[in-house]
């Protein structure tokens with residue numbers, strides 16, 4: 001339903017709430033991994049990734065809806 005999708009997207013415009021119990025991790029190497037779960041609020045599948053930053057060490061992206 002299009003209307004429902006728009007409402008839920010608005011709910012999560014400051015960031016999604018990951019369902020921590022169902023996070024799955026795909027590690028590429030020591031400091032590079034992808035994280036997958038779903039959002040408790042909008043129930044979309046969401047993902048984030050970690051990457052290495054020379055100044056700050058391992059950084060994490062924001063959760064975003066999986067494509």
Ligand SMILES: [Zn+2]
Nearest residue numbers: 012016039042
């Ligand atoms: Zn959400």
